[in-house]
Amino acid sequence: MDIKGRVLQLLPLQTGEGKNGTWKKQDFVIETDGQYPKKVCISAWGDKINEGALKVGNEVNVSFDIESREYNGRWYTDVKAWKIDSMSGGGGASEEASFGGSTRPTTSLPTTFEASEEDNLPF
Incomplete structure (x- = not known):
């Protein structure tokens, strides 16, 4: 499946050690276009993290x-x-990620969700 949207937020890069060596995971949030835009949190693992696009x-x-x-009667997706x-810049051409010695882009991320008093969502 494919989804197009604008990157709203990069969550902190997660790394660790497993039985197969070092792993890394990057979660990011995109927002789709259209009459009813949707926000979707997506995970990218290992060499699938395209630092040029994210x-x-x-x-x-x-x-x-x-x-x-x-897990324990609850479902996780x-x-x-x-x-x-x-899709930004470069005339619509794909940017390929380079992983050998590349540096992470630095961005300023909001640390909290600002909700108005009218928002009474249970989550």
């Missing part, structure tokens, strides 16, 4: 898979990107 404000096309799993292409 910058706040960039238009991206994300190819992804959705998977749900059950993951949206995992397997390809991220930048």
